[in-house]
Structure formats: structure tokens, C-alpha cells
Amino acid sequence: MSPTLLQEGSDHHALAGAKNAAFAYSDPLSEIPALSGVDISADGSTPIIDMEALLGPHRSEVIKQIGIACEKNGFFAVKNHGIPEMKINNMLDTAREFFHLPDEERLKFRSADPDSVIRLVTGFQDKTRNVFVSRQSLKFHCHPVEEYKSHWPSNPPSFRENVGEYCASVRKVEVAILEAISESLDLERDYIDKILKGHYVSINYYPACQESELDVTYGVRTHTDPTLITILMQDDVPGLQVINDDKWINVNPISNAVVVHVGDILQAISNYKYKSLLHQAIVNCEKERVSIASYCYPSDDAMIGPAKKLVDKVHPAIYKDFTYREFHESMWRVKCSTAKRLDLFKASTD
Ligand code: OGA
Numbered sequence: 214m215s216p217t218l219l220q221e222g223s224d225h226h227a228l229a230g231a232k233n234a235a236f237a238y239s240d241p242l243s244e245i246p247a248l249s250g251v252d253i254s255a256d257g258s259t260p261i262i263d264m265e266a267l268l269g270p271h272r273s274e275v276i277k278q279i280g281i282a283c284e285k286n287g288f289f290a291v292k293n294h295g296i297p298e299m300k301i302n303n304m305l306d307t308a309r310e311f312f313h314l315p316d317e318e319r320l321k322f323r324s325a326d327p328d329s330v331i332r333l334v335t336g337f338q339d340k341t342r343n344v345f346v347s348r349q350s351l352k353f354h355c356h357p358v359e360e361y362k363s364h365w366p367s368n369p370p371s372f373r374e375n376v377g378e379y380c381a382s383v384r385k386v387e388v389a390i391l392e393a394i395s396e397s398l399d400l401e402r403d404y405i406d407k408i409l410k411g412h413y414v415s416i417n418y419y420p421a422c423q424e425s426e427l428d429v430t431y432g433v434r435t436h437t438d439p440t441l442i443t444i445l446m447q448d449d450v451p452g453l454q455v456i457n458d459d460k461w462i463n464v465n466p467i468s469n470a471v472v473v474h475v476g477d478i479l480q481a482i483s484n485y486k487y488k489s490l491l492h493q494a495i496v497n498c499e500k501e502r503v504s505i506a507s508y509c510y511p512s513d514d515a516m517i518g519p520a521k522k523l524v525d526k527v528h529p530a531i532y533k534d535f536t537y538r539e540f541h542e543s544m545w546r547v548k549c550s551t552a553k554r555l556d557l558f559k560a561s562t563d
């Protein structure tokens with residue numbers, strides 16, 4: 214099962230521009246912020262973690278910084294992550310080439326099955342809210358690379374090699390960061406790695422703004438990710454925004470750094486110490502934008518409740534124990550705001 218994102222209504226809508234797209238999911242309007250209220254010129258200050266320092270004598274200090282960033286901000290940027298710059302550039306170039314292909318070439322990957330090993334999701338109009346969501350994404354499993362590679366596009370011809378190399382490198386970052394996050398919670402180093410299963414990549418393509426008769430165009434609307442953590446690689450075009458201290462802030466690209474943010478599953482494991490980050494992407498009219506999201510998710514049978522070590526009289530369990538399979542199934546069954554998905558798994562208070 215993949216950590217498919219529901220909030221986009223992705224399996225219920227038709228192609229960009231389609232009229233009357235059925236939309237099975239409903240966010241209260243109040244949960245969709247007005248973009249006009251966002252100051253896009255301001256860059257929030259992004260905590261920066263030096264991953265190289267995790268391997269050196271100052272590991273415990275870096276772990277502390279990671280813990281503070283997860284608790285206070287819900288995200289941080291990682292530099293010196295070890296993914297070679299060439300692999301990053303190849304990945305971004307390949308992503309652009311794929312989305313510049315003719316429609317018929319890309320649309321081969323369209324699928325209504327959220328569990329298919331690869332699928333293309335296109336932009337859509339949500340007329341009930343007068344919103345156009347412009348993101349197109351190619352979503353696929355990629356760990357282990359050799360198991361899934363044959364399902365990936367063979368056009369552009371560099372796709373499998375470049376994407377495979379990027380995914381294998383990101384996997385190492387995921388494991389190292391999850392180890393550090395476990396330690397930041399005072400858990401054994403491999404506490405989270407033990408339940409980690411795969412990662413699922415979403416190559417996101419945001420065309421330069423398109424004409425729409427609707428009020429608002431989003432890249433992707435406000436949501437949390439149903440992941441342990443998400444590792445986002447952005448190109449050099451800003452667009453990512455996150456909520457910090459009840460305000461939207463921009464997380465502008467930092468050259469050769471990736472953004473790591475807390476997802477729903479880590480919120481549950483940490484017993485609500487680390488909160489799943491509310492984020493969105495906006496578009497601009499001058500430039501297309503590409504980002505690569507790697508969603509780290511646990512195996513289906515993994516027990517996801519709060520780590521026992523984090524529960525005591527002062528910190529009662531906020532969530533009950535549940536499996537990732539139960540969580541994933543409920544995402545499809547129960548239509549609610551992504552930020553409320555975990556409420557279904559709250560511990561009873563009596
Ligand atoms: C995502 C996401 C944001 C971005 O893929 O889940 O939130 O900036 N992407 O592309």
C-alpha cells in the first residue's frame with residue numbers, strides 16, 4: 214500500500230479542464246486558506262541540519278537540533294546529505310522531460326487505482342469551491358529500485374537510470390534521518406527503521422499558471438502527508454509553503470538541500486510530540502516548477518501507536534495502537550480533512 218494522498222480528490226477527478234469533475238472529498242471551505250492573504254515574498258527561516266555532522270563527534274547535538282526542529286517547526290532542511298549534485302540535476306531534468314512529453318505518452322500512466330505501482334495524476338477543477346489545482350504528478354513505488362524499475366516510463370530514455378539512482382540515494386538519507394529522529398525521541402536508533410517499508414515517489418510538475426475561470430489556482434492544496442516523513446527536493450522555483458505558529462511561511466529552495474517534514478505516522482509514534490506538517494504549494498505565472506517528494510511509509514502490519522516509552526501518567530497515549538493497513542484503509546473510507554485523519558485513531562478517554 215502506498216501513502217496515496219487523498220486531499221487532491223485525485224482518483225475522482227478527470228483531466229485538467231474537464232467539466233463537472235466528480236469530487237468525492239470535502240474539506241470545509243474554512244480549511245482552504247485564501248492565497249491572497251499569503252505574503253509570498255517572505256521566506257520563513259528554515260532550520261538547517263548538517264547531515265555530515267551526524268556522523269561526527271557532534272552527533273548528539275545534531276540530534277537535539279533535529280528534535281527541536283521536528284517539535285517546533287515540523288520541518289527542516291538537510292544539507293550535506295550525500296546525494297550527488299549530478300544525480301539531483303539528472304532527476305530534475307528527467308522529471309521536466311517527462312512532463313514535456315506529448316499527452317498521449319504521459320497519459321499511458323493514468324490509473325484510477327490508488328494502489329497501482331505507478332500512476333499519473335493530472336490537474337483538476339473543484340468547481341464547488343471555485344478552485345483549480347494545477348499539479349500534475351507521476352507517483353510510483355521505488356524501493357527496492359530493481360523490483361519496480363520495469364514499471365517506470367521508458368520515455369525519456371534516461372528515466373529509469375536517473376530516477377533509480379536518485380531513489381537509491383534518497384533511501385540512505387531516509388534511513389539516516391529516521392535513525393536520528395528515533396534518537397531525538399529517546400527511542401532506540403532503529404525503532405522507526407524497523408517498521409520502515411518502502412518509499413513512494415511523487416514527481417510533481419506545476420506548469421506556469423494557467424488560465425482558469427475559477428477564483429484561485431493552487432499548485433497543491435493544504436494537506437498533511439500520510440507518511441513517517443517526507444523528503445522533498447525542490448528545483449530553484451519557490452512554491453512550498455508551510456504553517457508555522459499559525460502563519461503561512463515560504464520554504465524557499467536552498468541549493469542542494471532537501472526538505473524533511475513530519476508526516477501523520479510520526480505524529481502518532483511520537484504521541485503528538487511531533488506534529489504532521491500542514492503544507493501547500495502555490496504556482497507562479499512565470500516559471501514551471503518541479504519537486505520530487507519521497508514519502509517514507511511503514512509496512513502494512515506495522516503497529517503505529519505511540520511508542521510505549523513516550524507514554525506515562527503525565528503523557529497519556531493520545532492514539533491507540535493501529536496498523537498502517539488500518540490507517541491506509543480509513544483514508545479511503547472516511548472523507549475528512551487530511552489534518553483530521555489521525556483523529557479516527559485517538560485513544561478513548563474513559
Ligand atoms: C507533496 C507536496 C509540495 C511541493 O508532494 O505531497 O506537498 O512543494 N509537495 O511540491
Ligand code: NI
Nearest residue numbers: 436437438492
Ligand atoms: Ni505533501
